[in-house]
Amino acid sequence: MASSELKILVTGGAGFIGTHTVLQLLQNGFKVTIIDNLHNSVSEALHRVKELVGPKLAGNLDFHLGDLRNKDDLEMIFSKHKFDAVIHFAALKAVGESVQHPFRYFNNNLVGTINLYEAMAKYNCKKLVFSSSATVYGQPEKVPCVEDFQLNAMNPYGRTKLWCEQMASDIHKSDPGWKIILLRYFNPVGAHESGRLGEDPKGIPNNLMPYIQQVAVGRFPELNVYGNDYPTKDGTAVRDYIHVVDLADGHIAALKKLFAKENIGCVAYNLGTGQGTSVLEMVAAFEKACGKKIPIKFCPRRLGDATAVWASTEKAKKELGWKPKYGIQEMCRDQWNWAKKNRTGYQSKKA
Numbered sequence: 001m002a003s004s005e006l007k008i009l010v011t012g013g014a015g016f017i018g019t020h021t022v023l024q025l026l027q028n029g030f031k032v033t034i035i036d037n038l039h040n041s042v043s044e045a046l047h048r049v050k051e052l053v054g055p056k057l058a059g060n061l062d063f064h065l066g067d068l069r070n071k072d073d074l075e076m077i078f079s080k081h082k083f084d085a086v087i088h089f090a091a092l093k094a095v096g097e098s099v100q101h102p103f104r105y106f107n108n109n110l111v112g113t114i115n116l117y118e119a120m121a122k123y124n125c126k127k128l129v130f131s132s133s134a135t136v137y138g139q140p141e142k143v144p145c146v147e148d149f150q151l152n153a154m155n156p157y158g159r160t161k162l163w164c165e166q167m168a169s170d171i172h173k174s175d176p177g178w179k180i181i182l183l184r185y186f187n188p189v190g191a192h193e194s195g196r197l198g199e200d201p202k203g204i205p206n207n208l209m210p211y212i213q214q215v216a217v218g219r220f221p222e223l224n225v226y227g228n229d230y231p232t233k234d235g236t237a238v239r240d241y242i243h244v245v246d247l248a249d250g251h252i253a254a255l256k257k258l259f260a261k262e263n264i265g266c267v268a269y270n271l272g273t274g275q276g277t278s279v280l281e282m283v284a285a286f287e288k289a290c291g292k293k294i295p296i297k298f299c300p301r302r303l304g305d306a307t308a309v310w311a312s313t314e315k316a317k318k319e320l321g322w323k324p325k326y327g328i329q330e331m332c333r334d335q336w337n338w339a340k341k342n343r344t345g346y347q348s349k350k351a
Contacts, residue, residue, distance in 0.1 A: 009087070045197060052192070138306060186310065243326035271313070286335070
Protein backbone atom coordinates (compact mmCIF):
# COMPACT_ATOMS: atom_id res chain seq x y z
CA MET A 1 0.00 0.00 0.00
CA ALA A 2 1.35 3.44 -0.92
CA SER A 3 2.08 5.74 2.02
CA SER A 4 -0.34 8.31 0.51
CA GLU A 5 -3.19 5.93 1.35
CA LEU A 6 -2.05 5.38 4.94
CA LYS A 7 -3.40 7.34 7.89
CA ILE A 8 -1.31 7.56 11.07
CA LEU A 9 -2.46 8.69 14.52
CA VAL A 10 0.34 10.48 16.38
CA THR A 11 -0.23 10.99 20.12
CA GLY A 12 1.75 13.89 21.57
CA GLY A 13 2.48 15.05 18.03
CA ALA A 14 2.90 18.73 19.00
CA GLY A 15 5.94 17.99 21.18
CA PHE A 16 9.65 18.16 20.38
CA ILE A 17 10.10 14.69 18.84
CA GLY A 18 6.49 14.59 17.68
CA THR A 19 6.70 17.69 15.46
CA HIS A 20 9.93 16.54 13.78
CA THR A 21 8.39 13.11 13.11
CA VAL A 22 5.08 14.55 11.85
CA LEU A 23 7.07 16.72 9.42
CA GLN A 24 8.84 13.62 8.07
CA LEU A 25 5.57 11.65 7.88
CA LEU A 26 3.94 14.38 5.79
CA GLN A 27 7.01 14.65 3.54
CA ASN A 28 6.84 10.86 3.05
CA GLY A 29 3.21 11.12 1.92
CA PHE A 30 1.37 9.85 5.00
CA LYS A 31 -1.86 11.40 6.25
CA VAL A 32 -1.49 12.39 9.92
CA THR A 33 -3.92 13.00 12.77
CA ILE A 34 -2.50 14.37 16.04
CA ILE A 35 -4.00 14.16 19.51
CA ASP A 36 -2.19 16.29 22.11
CA ASN A 37 -3.25 18.00 25.35
CA LEU A 38 -0.59 20.76 24.85
CA HIS A 39 0.63 20.24 28.44
CA ASN A 40 4.27 20.68 27.41
CA SER A 41 3.85 21.88 23.82
CA VAL A 42 2.16 24.63 21.80
CA SER A 43 0.00 24.73 18.68
CA GLU A 44 2.42 27.28 17.13
CA ALA A 45 4.79 24.36 16.49
CA LEU A 46 2.17 22.72 14.25
CA HIS A 47 1.62 25.95 12.29
CA ARG A 48 5.34 25.87 11.57
CA VAL A 49 5.21 22.21 10.46
CA LYS A 50 2.51 23.21 7.98
CA GLU A 51 4.63 26.12 6.73
CA LEU A 52 7.64 23.84 6.24
CA VAL A 53 5.75 21.20 4.23
CA GLY A 54 3.79 23.73 2.15
CA PRO A 55 0.03 24.12 1.58
CA LYS A 56 -0.47 20.93 -0.45
CA LEU A 57 0.93 18.55 2.20
CA ALA A 58 -0.38 20.67 5.11
CA GLY A 59 -3.86 19.52 4.09
CA ASN A 60 -2.89 15.99 5.16
CA LEU A 61 -2.52 17.05 8.83
CA ASP A 62 -5.32 17.46 11.31
CA PHE A 63 -5.12 18.22 15.03
CA HIS A 64 -7.36 17.33 17.95
CA LEU A 65 -6.92 18.86 21.39
CA GLY A 66 -7.43 15.89 23.71
CA ASP A 67 -6.03 13.83 26.56
CA LEU A 68 -5.44 10.08 26.45
CA ARG A 69 -6.60 9.82 30.06
CA ASN A 70 -10.06 10.84 28.85
CA LYS A 71 -11.62 7.83 27.11
CA ASP A 72 -14.22 10.08 25.45
CA ASP A 73 -11.44 11.98 23.63
CA LEU A 74 -10.09 8.69 22.25
CA GLU A 75 -13.55 7.40 21.36
CA MET A 76 -14.31 10.59 19.46
CA ILE A 77 -11.13 10.40 17.41
CA PHE A 78 -11.20 6.64 16.66
CA SER A 79 -14.90 6.71 15.70
CA LYS A 80 -14.22 9.52 13.21
CA HIS A 81 -11.05 8.18 11.53
CA LYS A 82 -9.81 4.80 10.32
CA PHE A 83 -6.15 4.61 11.34
CA ASP A 84 -3.61 2.24 9.78
CA ALA A 85 -1.09 2.65 12.60
CA VAL A 86 -0.34 4.66 15.75
CA ILE A 87 2.87 6.37 16.87
CA HIS A 88 2.59 6.90 20.62
CA PHE A 89 4.72 9.79 21.97
CA ALA A 90 2.36 11.30 24.55
CA ALA A 91 4.03 11.10 27.99
CA LEU A 92 5.70 13.14 30.69
CA LYS A 93 9.46 12.62 30.44
CA ALA A 94 11.56 14.20 33.21
CA VAL A 95 13.50 11.79 35.44
CA GLY A 96 13.91 14.21 38.36
CA GLU A 97 10.27 15.32 38.31
CA SER A 98 9.13 11.67 38.26
CA VAL A 99 11.09 10.95 41.46
CA GLN A 100 9.33 13.87 43.20
CA HIS A 101 5.88 13.32 41.66
CA PRO A 102 5.46 9.61 40.88
CA PHE A 103 1.64 9.71 40.85
CA ARG A 104 1.72 12.34 38.12
CA TYR A 105 3.79 9.94 35.98
CA PHE A 106 1.71 6.84 36.75
CA ASN A 107 -1.49 8.72 35.91
CA ASN A 108 -0.29 10.36 32.71
CA ASN A 109 1.99 7.71 31.23
CA LEU A 110 0.24 4.51 32.34
CA VAL A 111 -3.47 5.40 32.37
CA GLY A 112 -3.13 7.24 29.04
CA THR A 113 -1.35 4.29 27.43
CA ILE A 114 -3.83 1.69 28.73
CA ASN A 115 -6.71 3.76 27.31
CA LEU A 116 -4.92 4.07 23.97
CA TYR A 117 -4.23 0.31 23.72
CA GLU A 118 -7.90 -0.40 24.54
CA ALA A 119 -9.15 2.02 21.87
CA MET A 120 -6.78 0.52 19.29
CA ALA A 121 -8.03 -2.99 20.11
CA LYS A 122 -11.68 -1.91 19.93
CA TYR A 123 -11.19 -0.32 16.49
CA ASN A 124 -8.93 -3.10 15.18
CA CYS A 125 -5.89 -0.85 14.72
CA LYS A 126 -3.05 -3.21 15.65
CA LYS A 127 0.11 -1.55 14.36
CA LEU A 128 2.04 0.52 16.91
CA VAL A 129 5.35 2.37 17.17
CA PHE A 130 5.92 3.07 20.87
CA SER A 131 8.14 5.85 22.15
CA SER A 132 10.24 4.12 24.80
CA SER A 133 13.48 5.20 26.46
CA ALA A 134 17.01 4.17 27.33
CA THR A 135 15.95 4.66 30.96
CA VAL A 136 14.50 1.12 30.82
CA TYR A 137 18.11 -0.16 31.07
CA GLY A 138 18.74 1.68 34.38
CA GLN A 139 22.47 1.59 35.13
CA PRO A 140 23.56 -1.27 32.88
CA GLU A 141 26.33 -3.60 34.10
CA LYS A 142 28.19 -2.89 30.87
CA VAL A 143 27.86 -0.59 27.87
CA PRO A 144 26.87 -0.26 25.10
CA CYS A 145 23.27 -1.26 25.88
CA VAL A 146 22.00 -4.15 23.77
CA GLU A 147 18.27 -4.70 23.33
CA ASP A 148 18.27 -8.11 25.05
CA PHE A 149 19.89 -6.78 28.26
CA GLN A 150 18.10 -7.31 31.57
CA LEU A 151 15.86 -4.26 32.02
CA ASN A 152 16.08 -2.42 35.32
CA ALA A 153 14.60 1.09 35.32
CA MET A 154 15.90 3.22 38.21
CA ASN A 155 13.19 5.89 38.47
CA PRO A 156 9.40 6.25 38.11
CA TYR A 157 9.66 7.73 34.59
CA GLY A 158 11.78 4.80 33.39
CA ARG A 159 9.47 2.33 35.09
CA THR A 160 6.42 3.77 33.33
CA LYS A 161 8.18 3.22 29.99
CA LEU A 162 9.16 -0.31 31.01
CA TRP A 163 5.61 -1.15 32.13
CA CYS A 164 4.20 0.20 28.85
CA GLU A 165 6.67 -2.01 26.95
CA GLN A 166 5.62 -5.01 29.01
CA MET A 167 1.93 -4.23 28.40
CA ALA A 168 2.62 -4.13 24.66
CA SER A 169 4.36 -7.52 24.86
CA ASP A 170 1.46 -9.04 26.83
CA ILE A 171 -1.08 -7.65 24.35
CA HIS A 172 0.82 -9.22 21.46
CA LYS A 173 1.01 -12.57 23.29
CA SER A 174 -2.76 -12.50 23.78
CA ASP A 175 -3.39 -11.56 20.14
CA PRO A 176 -0.58 -12.24 17.63
CA GLY A 177 -2.36 -9.99 15.09
CA TRP A 178 -0.63 -7.03 16.76
CA LYS A 179 2.62 -5.68 15.27
CA ILE A 180 4.53 -3.49 17.73
CA ILE A 181 7.91 -1.76 17.50
CA LEU A 182 9.36 -0.32 20.72
CA LEU A 183 11.90 2.44 20.03
CA ARG A 184 14.26 3.06 22.95
CA TYR A 185 15.53 6.60 22.51
CA PHE A 186 18.75 7.71 24.03
CA ASN A 187 19.10 11.52 24.41
CA PRO A 188 17.35 13.47 21.63
CA VAL A 189 18.82 16.91 20.92
CA GLY A 190 19.29 19.36 18.05
CA ALA A 191 16.57 20.95 15.94
CA HIS A 192 15.31 21.16 12.36
CA GLU A 193 17.90 22.78 10.10
CA SER A 194 15.46 25.60 9.22
CA GLY A 195 15.53 26.82 12.82
CA ARG A 196 11.70 26.77 12.78
CA LEU A 197 11.24 23.66 14.95
CA GLY A 198 13.03 22.81 18.19
CA GLU A 199 12.67 21.93 21.84
CA ASP A 200 10.79 24.48 23.95
CA PRO A 201 10.35 23.16 27.50
CA LYS A 202 8.31 25.16 30.00
CA GLY A 203 10.16 26.35 33.12
CA ILE A 204 13.71 25.25 33.98
CA PRO A 205 14.65 22.51 31.48
CA ASN A 206 15.17 18.99 32.82
CA ASN A 207 17.42 18.00 29.93
CA LEU A 208 20.95 19.20 29.31
CA MET A 209 20.82 20.69 25.80
CA PRO A 210 17.81 23.02 26.14
CA TYR A 211 19.31 24.14 29.46
CA ILE A 212 22.68 24.96 27.82
CA GLN A 213 20.82 26.74 25.01
CA GLN A 214 18.81 28.88 27.43
CA VAL A 215 21.98 29.90 29.30
CA ALA A 216 23.56 30.81 25.94
CA VAL A 217 20.68 33.14 25.03
CA GLY A 218 20.63 34.71 28.50
CA ARG A 219 17.42 33.21 29.91
CA PHE A 220 19.38 31.62 32.79
CA PRO A 221 22.63 32.89 34.34
CA GLU A 222 24.40 29.51 34.58
CA LEU A 223 24.12 25.81 33.85
CA ASN A 224 23.58 23.48 36.79
CA VAL A 225 25.64 20.33 36.24
CA TYR A 226 24.35 17.54 38.46
CA GLY A 227 27.32 15.53 39.69
CA ASN A 228 31.03 15.94 38.94
CA ASP A 229 32.15 12.94 40.97
CA TYR A 230 31.00 10.12 38.68
CA PRO A 231 33.61 7.46 37.79
CA THR A 232 33.95 8.85 34.23
CA LYS A 233 36.78 10.59 32.34
CA ASP A 234 35.84 14.07 33.61
CA GLY A 235 33.55 13.22 36.55
CA THR A 236 30.31 14.08 34.71
CA ALA A 237 27.65 11.66 33.51
CA VAL A 238 27.98 10.15 30.02
CA ARG A 239 25.05 9.85 27.62
CA ASP A 240 24.35 8.98 24.00
CA TYR A 241 22.98 12.12 22.29
CA ILE A 242 21.05 11.69 19.04
CA HIS A 243 19.91 14.36 16.58
CA VAL A 244 16.11 14.67 16.63
CA VAL A 245 16.00 14.49 12.81
CA ASP A 246 17.82 11.13 12.93
CA LEU A 247 15.31 10.02 15.56
CA ALA A 248 12.39 11.06 13.33
CA ASP A 249 13.96 9.06 10.47
CA GLY A 250 14.00 6.06 12.82
CA HIS A 251 10.20 6.33 13.22
CA ILE A 252 9.69 6.39 9.46
CA ALA A 253 11.89 3.29 9.15
CA ALA A 254 9.93 1.54 11.92
CA LEU A 255 6.60 2.42 10.33
CA LYS A 256 7.73 1.12 6.95
CA LYS A 257 8.76 -2.16 8.59
CA LEU A 258 5.30 -2.48 10.20
CA PHE A 259 3.67 -2.24 6.77
CA ALA A 260 6.25 -4.32 4.88
CA LYS A 261 6.79 -7.33 7.13
CA GLU A 262 4.47 -10.01 8.43
CA ASN A 263 4.83 -11.45 11.95
CA ILE A 264 7.01 -8.77 13.50
CA GLY A 265 5.64 -9.53 16.94
CA CYS A 266 6.68 -7.06 19.63
CA VAL A 267 10.29 -6.00 19.08
CA ALA A 268 12.60 -3.34 20.58
CA TYR A 269 15.25 -1.20 18.87
CA ASN A 270 17.73 1.28 20.30
CA LEU A 271 17.93 4.67 18.58
CA GLY A 272 21.20 6.37 19.48
CA THR A 273 24.56 7.06 17.86
CA GLY A 274 26.52 4.38 19.72
CA GLN A 275 28.84 7.07 21.14
CA GLY A 276 29.05 8.24 24.75
CA THR A 277 29.53 11.99 25.39
CA SER A 278 30.03 13.51 28.84
CA VAL A 279 28.16 16.58 30.07
CA LEU A 280 31.34 18.68 29.95
CA GLU A 281 32.17 17.48 26.42
CA MET A 282 28.71 18.53 25.30
CA VAL A 283 29.11 21.93 26.95
CA ALA A 284 32.45 22.41 25.14
CA ALA A 285 30.89 21.46 21.79
CA PHE A 286 28.02 23.91 22.33
CA GLU A 287 30.45 26.69 23.31
CA LYS A 288 32.24 26.10 20.00
CA ALA A 289 28.94 26.28 18.07
CA CYS A 290 27.67 29.46 19.75
CA GLY A 291 31.02 31.22 20.31
CA LYS A 292 30.21 31.93 23.98
CA LYS A 293 31.37 30.65 27.35
CA ILE A 294 28.67 28.76 29.28
CA PRO A 295 28.97 29.47 33.05
CA ILE A 296 28.69 26.25 35.07
CA LYS A 297 27.65 25.51 38.64
CA PHE A 298 28.32 22.00 39.92
CA CYS A 299 25.46 20.55 42.00
CA PRO A 300 24.95 17.23 43.79
CA ARG A 301 23.93 14.23 41.70
CA ARG A 302 20.20 13.86 41.01
CA LEU A 303 18.35 10.84 42.36
CA GLY A 304 17.67 8.27 39.64
CA ASP A 305 20.46 9.35 37.27
CA ALA A 306 22.79 6.69 35.85
CA THR A 307 26.57 7.11 35.42
CA ALA A 308 27.13 6.15 31.77
CA VAL A 309 24.65 4.88 29.20
CA TRP A 310 25.04 4.57 25.44
CA ALA A 311 23.51 2.43 22.73
CA SER A 312 24.42 -0.48 20.59
CA THR A 313 22.75 0.47 17.29
CA GLU A 314 23.56 -2.70 15.32
CA LYS A 315 20.04 -4.15 15.48
CA ALA A 316 18.39 -0.98 14.12
CA LYS A 317 20.99 -0.77 11.32
CA LYS A 318 20.47 -4.39 10.34
CA GLU A 319 16.69 -4.75 10.73
CA LEU A 320 15.35 -1.23 10.12
CA GLY A 321 18.00 -0.13 7.62
CA TRP A 322 18.49 2.96 9.79
CA LYS A 323 21.62 4.69 10.97
CA PRO A 324 22.26 8.18 12.36
CA LYS A 325 23.69 10.80 9.99
CA TYR A 326 24.59 13.57 12.45
CA GLY A 327 27.33 13.98 15.07
CA ILE A 328 27.71 16.23 18.13
CA GLN A 329 28.88 19.23 16.05
CA GLU A 330 25.75 19.18 13.88
CA MET A 331 23.52 18.68 16.92
CA CYS A 332 24.99 21.78 18.58
CA ARG A 333 24.96 23.80 15.34
CA ASP A 334 21.25 23.13 14.75
CA GLN A 335 20.31 23.62 18.40
CA TRP A 336 22.07 27.01 18.41
CA ASN A 337 20.43 28.00 15.12
CA TRP A 338 17.01 27.29 16.69
CA ALA A 339 17.99 29.12 19.90
CA LYS A 340 19.18 32.26 18.08
CA LYS A 341 16.01 32.49 16.02
CA ASN A 342 13.67 31.67 18.94
CA ARG A 343 15.19 33.17 22.06
CA THR A 344 12.01 32.64 24.05
CA GLY A 345 10.97 29.47 22.20
CA TYR A 346 7.72 29.38 20.27
CA GLN A 347 6.51 32.46 22.14
CA SER A 348 8.97 34.52 20.05
CA LYS A 349 7.56 36.66 17.28
CA LYS A 350 7.42 34.60 14.11
CA ALA A 351 10.75 34.81 12.31
